[in-house]
Amino acid sequence: MNEVKVFSEAIQYIKIEVGEEFYGVDISIIDNIVRMQRITRVPNVAPYIKGVINLRGEIVPIMNLRLKMGLEEIEYSKTTRIIIIKTENFGKIGLIVDAVKEVVALEEDQIEKLPYDNSDENHFVNAVGKVDGSLVSLLDINVVLYDKSSREEA
Amino acid sequence: MDVSQYLDVFIDESKEHLQNLNTQILDLEQEPGNMDTINEIFRAAHTLKGMAGTMGYKRMQNLTHNMENVFSEVRNGEAKVNAAIVDVLFQCLDALDEYVSNIQSTGDEGDNDNENLIKVFNDFLEGKSSEGEAAKEEKSEAKEAEPEKAAVAETADSSDEDASWKSIKFAESQLVVMKEAIKEGKKVIGLTVTVQESCILKAARAFLVYKAVEELGEIIVSNPSAQDIEDEKFDLEFSLIVISDSDIEALKSAATNVSEIEKAVGGYVQLDGAPAEEKAVEKNESEPENKPAVVADKKPSTVDSGANAASVNKAADKKKPVVNRTVRVDIEKLDDLMNLVSELIIAKNSLVSAATTKGASTNNVNEQIEYLESVTTNLHESVMKVRMVPIESVVNKFPRMIRDLQKKLGKKMELYMSGEETELDRTVVDEIGDPLMHLLRNSADHGIEDDVNLRKERGKPEAGSIWLDAYQDGNNVVIEVRDDGNGIDVAAVRNKAIERGTITEEQAASMSDPEIINLLFLPSFSTAKQVSDISGRGVGLDVVKSKIESLSGEVDVKSVYGEGSKWTIRLPLTLAIIQSLMVVIGGEKYAIPLGNIQTIESIVPDEIRTVQQKEVINLRGSVIPIIRLNEVLGCESTRKPEEDYIVVVVKKGDVQAGLVIDELTGQQEIVIKSLGKYINKSKVISGATILGDGEVALIIDPNALI
Numbered sequence A: 001m002n003e004v005k006v007f008s009e010a011i012q013y014i015k016i017e018v019g020e021e022f023y024g025v026d027i028s029i030i031d032n033i034v035r036m037q038r039i040t041r042v043p044n045v046a047p048y049i050k051g052v053i054n055l056r057g058e059i060v061p062i063m064n065l066r067l068k069m070g071l072e073e074i075e076y077s078k079t080t081r082i083i084i085i086k087t088e089n090f091g092k093i094g095l096i097v098d099a100v101k102e103v104v105a106l107e108e109d110q111i112e113k114l115p116y117d118n119s120d121e122n123h124f125v126n127a128v129g130k131v132d133g134s135l136v137s138l139l140d141i142n143v144v145l146y147d148k149s150s151r152e153e154a
Numbered sequence B: 001m002d003v004s005q006y007l008d009v010f011i012d013e014s015k016e017h018l019q020n021l022n023t024q025i026l027d028l029e030q031e032p033g034n035m036d037t038i039n040e041i042f043r044a045a046h047t048l049k050g051m052a053g054t055m056g057y058k059r060m061q062n063l064t065h066n067m068e069n070v071f072s073e074v075r076n077g078e079a080k081v082n083a084a085i086v087d088v089l090f091q092c093l094d095a096l097d098e099y100v101s102n103i104q105s106t107g108d109e110g111d112n113d114n115e116n117l118i119k120v121f122n123d124f125l126e127g128k129s130s131e132g133e134a135a136k137e138e139k140s141e142a143k144e145a146e147p148e149k150a151a152v153a154e155t156a157d158s159s160d161e162d163a164s165w166k167s168i169k170f171a172e173s174q175l176v177v178m179k180e181a182i183k184e185g186k187k188v189i190g191l192t193v194t195v196q197e198s199c200i201l202k203a204a205r206a207f208l209v210y211k212a213v214e215e216l217g218e219i220i221v222s223n224p225s226a227q228d229i230e231d232e233k234f235d236l237e238f239s240l241i242v243i244s245d246s247d248i249e250a251l252k253s254a255a256t257n258v259s260e261i262e263k264a265v266g267g268y269v270q271l272d273g274a275p276a277e278e279k280a281v282e283k284n285e286s287e288p289e290n291k292p293a294v295v296a297d298k299k300p301s302t303v304d305s306g307a308n309a310a311s312v313n314k315a316a317d318k319k320k321p322v323v324n325r326t327v328r329v330d331i332e333k334l335d336d337l338m339n340l341v342s343e344l345i346i347a348k349n350s351l352v353s354a355a356t357t358k359g360a361s362t363n364n365v366n367e368q369i370e371y372l373e374s375v376t377t378n379l380h381e382s383v384m385k386v387r388m389v390p391i392e393s394v395v396n397k398f399p400r401m402i403r404d405l406q407k408k409l410g411k412k413m414e415l416y417m418s419g420e421e422t423e424l425d426r427t428v429v430d431e432i433g434d435p436l437m438h439l440l441r442n443s444a445d446h447g448i449e450d451d452v453n454l455r456k457e458r459g460k461p462e463a464g465s466i467w468l469d470a471y472q473d474g475n476n477v478v479i480e481v482r483d484d485g486n487g488i489d490v491a492a493v494r495n496k497a498i499e500r501g502t503i504t505e506e507q508a509a510s511m512s513d514p515e516i517i518n519l520l521f522l523p524s525f526s527t528a529k530q531v532s533d534i535s536g537r538g539v540g541l542d543v544v545k546s547k548i549e550s551l552s553g554e555v556d557v558k559s560v561y562g563e564g565s566k567w568t569i570r571l572p573l574t575l576a577i578i579q580s581l582m583v584v585i586g587g588e589k590y591a592i593p594l595g596n597i598q599t600i601e602s603i604v605p606d607e608i609r610t611v612q613q614k615e616v617i618n619l620r621g622s623v624i625p626i627i628r629l630n631e632v633l634g635c636e637s638t639r640k641p642e643e644d645y646i647v648v649v650v651k652k653g654d655v656q657a658g659l660v661i662d663e664l665t666g667q668q669e670i671v672i673k674s675l676g677k678y679i680n681k682s683k684v685i686s687g688a689t690i691l692g693d694g695e696v697a698l699i700i701d702p703n704a705l706i
Helices: A141-145 A148-153 B004-030 B035-054 B058-075 B083-106 B115-127 B132-151 B153-162 B172-183 B202-216 B226-230 B248-256 B273-283 B287-297 B305-318 B331-356 B362-387 B398-409 B426-447 B452-457 B490-500 B505-510 B513-521 B541-550 B629-633
Strands: A011-018 A021-026 A030-035 A049-055 A058-064 A081-087 A091-097 A099-106 A111-113 A125-131 A134-139 B187-195 B217-223 B237-244 B261-268 B388-390 B413-418 B423-425 B464-473 B476-483 B554-560 B564-572 B577-585 B588-593 B597-603 B609-611 B614-619 B622-628 B645-652 B655-661 B663-671 B685-690 B696-700
Touching (some): A011 A081, A011 A091, A011 A134, A021 A099, A049 B696, A081 A099, A099 A125, A134 A141, B004 B083, B004 B398, B035 B058, B058 B083, B172 B237, B187 B202, B187 B248, B202 B226, B202 B237, B202 B248, B202 B261, B237 B248, B248 B261, B362 B388, B388 B426, B398 B413, B398 B426, B423 B426, B426 B464, B426 B476, B426 B541, B426 B564, B490 B505, B490 B513, B513 B541, B513 B554, B541 B554, B577 B655, B588 B629, B588 B663, B622 B629, B622 B645, B629 B655
Parallel strands (some): A021 A134, A058 A091, B413 B464, B588 B696, B622 B655
Antiparallel strands (some): A011 A021, A030 A081, A081 A091, A111 A125, A125 A134, B187 B261, B217 B237, B388 B423, B577 B588, B597 B645, B609 B614, B614 B622, B645 B655
16 A cells, blocks of 8 residues: 555655654545544454444444554543544554654655564564654554454455 | 446346246246237337347347247247247346346346357247248348348447337338349448437438438338428438448448438348338337437437447446446335425424524424424335335246246246235345245255155145245234245254264254254255255255345244245344344443344342353243343443343344343434444444444344344
């Protein structure tokens, strides 16, 4: 999804904060960004699935990105947001992030692809972008959503 | 010309006509001499041909055309229907069905010419006694013309869609003239010219076309007649049959060179087809309206039709036609909806004014809310009605299936159907066909005894009977498939189950007959001693069961060995909106579908007993296992242990269970929403709904708990 495109136009990423780090999510897969709201728990699902919300009449499952990344769950704050991403296989899914920062545009030469790494920490990131001297890890959303059991279902 | 927009309608209507043909031909088989049936078949075949032609599906058109020829002969009493031709007709319907499915999935009819079928039809026509010679003669003429036709097949093909010239009748003398012309190496060309809608002096334009064409050849037939054309007694198109030395393209361009002519299409006249067409036109004077109607819809363009047809093909190639699923709605139902919507708007306005009026009394607002409630309930009902279609469309194909099975299995059987008009939600009707077919095949193959003598011994008539009954029962629709056949051999099932290791012998001993029979619904469980291609591969009943359960229905079987079996399918009337009981468990709100609920009981903790490590209650004589929902759902109950339990007794088939909940909040009509694919692993939760305050409540599926 966020592979480097052949044309040289910049790709826009939403810069989000999870834990102490900044991540970039390809803007083209983002449907919406909403504030924290009441989440209805769904029994017998993976711990990082917090439940479902009502997004204007649509039921959307919500995943806590901190938990998925193996971080501690923290209390939701004023800056906590749910970014709703649209996926081909699963429809809409919400990701709880600590904060949404800004939109960054990355040219092709600002993105450095990471070699495939099996260790867990870098698993979610498939490239790194350089913006104004700081680094933004670009999320591979397929890996983020990957879940053994859901893979079997699909 | 873009016909893709008519594709939906075409597929829908084709299916309808095919179904109609199936039914009628079945009737015909019973009563080979019934003129009404023959006429009806003829009409359906003719319409189908016209539609296929309009859409540019040449093979389909060709096949229906040949079929129509057969019926035209039958109708004129020149041929008799026999068993052989009925079989071929059914094959032909299957072939047409295949075309339609191909068109539906890919937009193309496929490349099966079904020449063998066409040949059988032709043989049938040739084989008939009267007029045989003339027909043969014409045919050989046609064969001579064949190579020519092939050479220009491209152009001739593309013009097929609007070929109203094809329906021109020929007098005997004209036929002779045409044959002569062909012998002399001239070409007989049919031409249909369409005048632009905006054209004012149609007659004048037509006259110019006449003149242009006459320069190239001799006009032998004109439809309407030259006089009528002169008097402007024609719609937008007229057809000519021309004998000429020039080819089609020359004629077409001559015609289109005249201004205000929208287009001219043409092709070489095939003399063998002509006589049949002639009869078609006689009886169906009103029929050709189909074609002009479509023609009139097209946007005027002066491009020649060859190019047009090509672009149609291209369009079809490009976007694979995803055919929308449609429901035909009675206009009255739509009017009702419209009325209700206007009432809804009025209700909203009243509510707004009631709320904004100074010193608004709660009474007034409540009154308006009640009004709003009644409007939305009615609206819901109306919308559901719009979605409802009779199951007729599905069950109609079964008589044909049973007929085929009868031949294949060599058993005599009859299918009796009732309640075809019973309505169900469109989505359910679409899905219910396969399970029903499985059950019917099952009855035909395993149900009805193979041995006629055995039937006689058992005091049953020689021919087996299968019944398909549908009726509405409260909020459910019940469909029953019954047969007077062998019934289920419980002992055989039991042995098979033990043999397969599905159950142990001890288990088998303690299981009741109905429980044993229910084993049949397990995957890969077939008791058929022989695997036939009709059923017995063990992929029947479990598929039936899971399909019906996916439609929130249930299936049940009762059987008496030696007397027959009865399969009962119970389906909810609607899927999207249900009545449900709202409950609270561990502080969370859940909905339990009302359809599953038997009773709600208050149980003193002492009444709960333990049997085989399972908690049960004795409710009016029956022992019911209880399920603590807070444990299943993984949350803490808010009730104190000494308090009475609230137990919701639910039922699945004959099995009951008591669900322990914390609190009841009431009954509510809820709209079912899917949880989405990402978290559909939770079996206990069948979906979610959005409550009045925007909160999400999950729907518990009691069937998954039992």
